[in-house]
Amino acid sequence: MSYQCDILIVDDEPIVGDRLKAFIKKDGHRVETFVDPSAALKRLEEKDFDIVISDIRMGEVDGIQVMQHVFQSSRRTKVIMITGYATLELARESLTKGAFDFIAKPFKLKEIRRTIEKAMESLEKSSPRISREAVVG
Amino acid sequence: MTIVMISSMHQSGREDLAQALARKTGWPVLSREEMLDGARKLGIKMGRLEMAMLKAPGLSEKLAREKEVYLAFLTATLCEKTRRGNLIYHGRAGHLLLPGVSHRLRVGLTAPQEVRIKRTAQALNLTPDKAETYLSQLDEDVAKWIRYIHRVDGRDPNHFDLFLNLENMGLSNAAGILCSTAELPDFHPTPVSLKLMEDLNLSSQTKLRLALDERTLQADLQVHADNGVITVTYPPDQAKVASCIPQVLTELPGCREIQCTMAETNILWVQERFDPKSENFGRIIRLAQRWGAAVELMRLIPAEEAPMGVEGAAGESEYGYGRRGCALADDGGVQDDEPERSVDDGGMDRTQEELVDLGRFGGRHTVCGDYDQVLTRVQTSGRYTLVVIGEMFMSKGNSARMRQTRELALNIRDRLKAPVITADELKSQLLFGKRQAAALLGYLVLTVFIYAIVFANQKPILDFLGGSLHQNFKVLAAVAVAVFSPVLAFVYGNVSGLTLKIINVD
Numbered sequence: 001m002s003y004q005c006d007i008l009i010v011d012d013e014p015i016v017g018d019r020l021k022a023f024i025k026k027d028g029h030r031v032e033t034f035v036d037p038s039a040a041l042k043r044l045e046e047k048d049f050d051i052v053i054s055d056i057r058m059g060e061v062d063g064i065q066v067m068q069h070v071f072q073s074s075r076r077t078k079v080i081m082i083t084g085y086a087t088l089e090l091a092r093e094s095l096t097k098g099a100f101d102f103i104a105k106p107f108k109l110k111e112i113r114r115t116i117e118k119a120m121e122s123l124e125k126s127s128p129r130i131s132r133e134a135v136v137g
Numbered sequence: 138m139t140i141v142m143i144s145s146m147h148q149s150g151r152e153d154l155a156q157a158l159a160r161k162t163g164w165p166v167l168s169r170e171e172m173l174d175g176a177r178k179l180g181i182k183m184g185r186l187e188m189a190m191l192k193a194p195g196l197s198e199k200l201a202r203e204k205e206v207y208l209a210f211l212t213a214t215l216c217e218k219t220r221r222g223n224l225i226y227h228g229r230a231g232h233l234l235l236p237g238v239s240h241r242l243r244v245g246l247t248a249p250q251e252v253r254i255k256r257t258a259q260a261l262n263l264t265p266d267k268a269e270t271y272l273s274q275l276d277e278d279v280a281k282w283i284r285y286i287h288r289v290d291g292r293d294p295n296h297f298d299l300f301l302n303l304e305n306m307g308l309s310n311a312a313g314i315l316c317s318t319a320e321l322p323d324f325h326p327t328p329v330s331l332k333l334m335e336d337l338n339l340s341s342q343t344k345l346r347l348a349l350d351e352r353t354l355q356a357d358l359q360v361h362a363d364n365g366v367i368t369v370t371y372p373p374d375q376a377k378v379a380s381c382i383p384q385v386l387t388e389l390p391g392c393r394e395i396q397c398t399m400a401e402t403n404i405l406w407v408q409e410r411f412d413p414k415s416e417n418f419g420r421i422i423r424l425a426q427r428w429g430a431a432v433e434l435m436r437l438i439p440a441e442e443a444p445m446g447v448e449g450a451a452g453e454s455e456y457g458y459g460r461r462g463c464a465l466a467d468d469g470g471v472q473d474d475e476p477e478r479s480v481d482d483g484g485m486d487r488t489q490e491e492l493v494d495l496g497r498f499g500g501r502h503t504v505c506g507d508y509d510q511v512l513t514r515v516q517t518s519g520r521y522t523l524v525v526i527g528e529m530f531m532s533k534g535n536s537a538r539m540r541q542t543r544e545l546a547l548n549i550r551d552r553l554k555a556p557v558i559t560a561d562e563l564k565s566q567l568l569f570g571k572r573q574a575a576a577l578l579g580y581l582v583l584t585v586f587i588y589a590i591v592f593a594n595q596k597p598i599l600d601f602l603g604g605s606l607h608q609n610f611k612v613l614a615a616v617a618v619a620v621f622s623p624v625l626a627f628v629y630g631n632v633s634g635l636t637l638k639i640i641n642v643d
Contacts, residue, residue: 011469015469015471016470016471019471020471084177084184084470085177085184086184086185086187086188087184087187088187088190088191088275088278089147089275091187091188092271092274092275093271096267096271104185105470105471106182106184106471106472107470107472108472108473109471109472
């Protein structure tokens, strides 16, 4: 059994959002994708998401800023950082600032699924809110 | 031409020192970050390599290959840049690059922890506590990275020419010290160091070309460059790539001649389960390093334990990995899943990774069935300098195991006409350890004793062999000679054999 999550994906490369959305939706989650981080920030002000998947390098607003914005409104949200420019320094910075996980591109789809599952487990432990809608997996 | 390599942990001031030195000297500066960008543009999976330090289970032979390509890229880039003149490079472990080149000044740099914490807190907008945690975790990660990439302890003072502590020294003075040290004749290029740079450059360029070309990227090739002559060695079962190598290396700058040779010294290691931490692995690696040989792995899965659908009974060579199909432009870096591989690979992946890392990997095969399948596979695989039979037939009783291992060894020896040895015999016959040292001492004492007895009693011995005594003991003298000669030959032979082992002559 797995649970439905609200997931927001923000990456300035449209193909990343498209591919992730198509894959993650198969697991029954509700997914919203954004290529413009400013638009994503606006949406985050309107709604609390369970999981946010964010690219790090995105022009004016970077992934770290997105994460900090998420935490201002919802401390329970799990933020997964993805980047094609992964370094130990950047990964440690993200994790120190509260990212749930840090994934280097290129990655396999199963890797993101595993990370989402772990994030869901963590959400379940920390907050019962996730258990609102069960879906048979 | 002077090369200054400044290495330090994060936020210790290496970039500032490099810039201060550049202001004093006018030399160009190259940073690790610029190198990373260049490596990424070539398609080297830097992110995967770096993240492997945080997610250890992700280490694999694929990453070990990626590491080799990354090192080749670093070496080639540094060689190219320094060809134009002086260079200041700063990074995590720049002092470990261009090994053996005497005209590089290897500088270590450290700063007080509180200064590092303050800088980190400012740069990343963290509280001092968080900055301290960040630094301590990052230092661990970087130390692990250096061990993985260079296989040495990055802080080992033996790898530095100079180590500076910025606690009581200003950047300008530190740069002054570097400037005057770099001017010492000890760090001036010599014909030998320049030739080494040329050879390093050529071999790195060759490795890069081969690793980035679709025709050769899957091959396990050893590259050596000397005075413009490139020697590329390939394992016997990858002979197909040999014809592509000259095409891939066409018009490589600095290359006068390309020699493609099949590895003559190949060790085939047949076993049921592999473990890179085992004693057998250590022994085989010692031998492979001594001979400059590649090690080919062959795993036998007994028929009753063979997983369904993993491989046919005849077994197949396993090279199936694609490395460069990772351009972010095609899929944004979100790749489709590959079919899951067998979970239990008998330790092959870890052993292969270690062999690739040591530059000794010569291929791998898995064979399902009994030893007939091993024999068939061995016969089609190629030539071997030595076949090592490790732990086999583990599900059988001790006597059956020994008998079957012996039979397998005899059959392989008959079919391949190659020396076959068990892992247990390997140490006693080809390697020199404590037991061999004790044996050498014993045989040496015995030899000296025999010679002392003989030379101290020459007259009675000669009398016994051909003088007046001989007339009375003709038969006994003949028997004594018949017994004494082989005993002396055996004892003296052991002394010679063990002595030759010490100097690596087998």
